[in-house]
Amino acid sequence: MSQRSQSSSRSVGGTIATALSTFITLFVIAGAIGLAAIALPFITSIGGSGSPTPPPASVEPGRPTLSEPGEPITAASTITVSGTLPQDLLEQSDAIIRIIITREDGSEITGAEITMPKTAGFDVAKIPLAAGSNVIEAVVVINGVEGTRSAPITVVRDTSAPSxxxxxxxxxxxxxxxxxxxxxxxxxxxxxxxxxxxxxxxxxxxxxxxxxxxxxxxxxxxxxxxxxxxxxxxxxxxxxxxxxxxSASVGRISIILNPGTIILSTRKDFLITATATDSTGAPAANVQVCMYVTATGAPPSAPVCVTSDVNGRAAWTYAFPNNFNTEGRGLVTVTYELTVGDPISGTQNFRIYLVKP
Structure with a gap:
C-alpha cells in the first residue's frame, strides 16, 4: 500500500474514533441529566421539612392570600387565621402583616399585627370576633403604607342558643x-x-x-x-x-333480726339477714347490699356493704358500743343495688331493753 493510502486510512479511522468518543460523552451527559431530573423531587421531599414552602402559583404578587376558615360559623370570641405571602413580599423584611376586620355595622378595626414571617405561610391567633358577620382581610404594611389587601374571608359569630x-x-x-x-x-x-x-x-x-x-x-x-x-x-x-x-315491679326485700329484741344485760350484738328478689321475681344475686342501724341514744352506724349470695341473701352482725345502755327503739335499713332497675330498700324495727321485761 502506498504512503498516501495509509495516511488516508489513519485519517478516516481517527475521524470515526473522535465521532464515537463524542457520541459516548453526549450519551453519558444526557443520562446523567435524566437521572438528576428523576431524583430531584425525591431529594427535595426528603429535605422539604427544613426549607420554606414556596408560594402556590395562585398567590398574586404584592398581595397576601387568606385561607378559608375551617368553621365559618362559630360561637367563639376569637379565631386563628392562616394565609400565604408571595415571594416579592417575603423580601420585605422591615414590613408587617396587618389583619383588618369589617364588622356587621360597617365599622373597621385592626384585629392584629405581626412581623413579617420568614416563610410564605403564616398564622395569626386571637383575632377578635364581634356578634354577626366579620369580614377579614390581610395586608402588608411597608413603612406605614398599606399595600393591596387580600381577598376577604367571612366568619359569622353566632352566640344564640337554639330553641x-x-x-x-x-x-x-x-x-x-x-x-x-x-x-x-x-x-x-x-x-x-x-x-x-x-x-x-x-x-x-x-x-x-x-x-x-x-x-x-x-x-x-x-x-x-x-x-x-x-x-x-x-x-x-x-x-x-x-x-x-x-310501671314494672321494683322487687321485694325481707329482713330478719336475730335476736329480734335486744337485752343489753345479756348481749349487745345481733345478726341481720336480708333476702331480696328483683323486678322479675328472681333472686337479687351477686349485687351490693348496704346496711346500717339507728337506735335511741346512739349515733347512726356507718353503712356496711357486702355482696349478696346466689339466693339474694346478705348478712351482717352489728354490735352496740360497750358503753351503750339506753332503752328504746331501733331501726335497721337495708338497700340492694340491683343490676337492672332502681335500688330497693327495706327497714325492720326492733326494741332495746336493759333487762328482760
Whole structure:
C-alpha cells in the first residue's frame, strides 16, 4: 500500500474514533441529566421539612392570600387565621402583616399585627370576633403604607342558643315498656342528643328542615331522668330534662333480726339477714347490699356493704358500743343495688331493753 493510502486510512479511522468518543460523552451527559431530573423531587421531599414552602402559583404578587376558615360559623370570641405571602413580599423584611376586620355595622378595626414571617405561610391567633358577620382581610404594611389587601374571608359569630321544646314524654309520665321515643322541636337541621342520666345510655339524631326530631332510647325499671340537648352549627347548646318512670315491679326485700329484741344485760350484738328478689321475681344475686342501724341514744352506724349470695341473701352482725345502755327503739335499713332497675330498700324495727321485761 502506498504512503498516501495509509495516511488516508489513519485519517478516516481517527475521524470515526473522535465521532464515537463524542457520541459516548453526549450519551453519558444526557443520562446523567435524566437521572438528576428523576431524583430531584425525591431529594427535595426528603429535605422539604427544613426549607420554606414556596408560594402556590395562585398567590398574586404584592398581595397576601387568606385561607378559608375551617368553621365559618362559630360561637367563639376569637379565631386563628392562616394565609400565604408571595415571594416579592417575603423580601420585605422591615414590613408587617396587618389583619383588618369589617364588622356587621360597617365599622373597621385592626384585629392584629405581626412581623413579617420568614416563610410564605403564616398564622395569626386571637383575632377578635364581634356578634354577626366579620369580614377579614390581610395586608402588608411597608413603612406605614398599606399595600393591596387580600381577598376577604367571612366568619359569622353566632352566640344564640337554639330553641328547644319537648312534646313527649311528659314530665312524670309512667311508661309501660322498656323504651320511649322522645319527640320535640328545635332549630332546623341541627344535632340532637338524648341521654338517660340514670343508665348513661346516649342516643343521637338530627332535626329536620322544619326542626322536628324523634329519638328512641331504652329505660330501666323505676325512675329515669332524660336530658335532651340541641347543638347548632356554631356549638351553641340548649338542654332540657324530663323525669319519668316505668310501671314494672321494683322487687321485694325481707329482713330478719336475730335476736329480734335486744337485752343489753345479756348481749349487745345481733345478726341481720336480708333476702331480696328483683323486678322479675328472681333472686337479687351477686349485687351490693348496704346496711346500717339507728337506735335511741346512739349515733347512726356507718353503712356496711357486702355482696349478696346466689339466693339474694346478705348478712351482717352489728354490735352496740360497750358503753351503750339506753332503752328504746331501733331501726335497721337495708338497700340492694340491683343490676337492672332502681335500688330497693327495706327497714325492720326492733326494741332495746336493759333487762328482760
Amino acid at each position: 328547644l321544646t319537648i312534646t313527649a314524654p311528659a314530665p312524670g309520665e309512667i311508661m309501660n315498656g322498656d323504651s320511649v321515643t322522645v319527640t320535640g322541636k328545635t332549630d332546623k337541621d341541627i344535632d340532637v342528643q338524648v341521654r338517660n342520666e340514670t343508665t348513661g345510655t346516649i342516643e343521637s339524631g338530627r332535626s329536620t328542615v322544619k326542626g322536628a326530631f324523634s329519638i328512641g332510647i331504652t329505660l330501666r325499671d323505676g325512675t329515669n331522668v332524660l336530658t335532651i340537648t340541641a347543638t347548632d352549627g356554631a356549638g351553641n347548646q340548649t338542654s332540657k330534662s324530663v323525669e319519668l318512670s316505668t
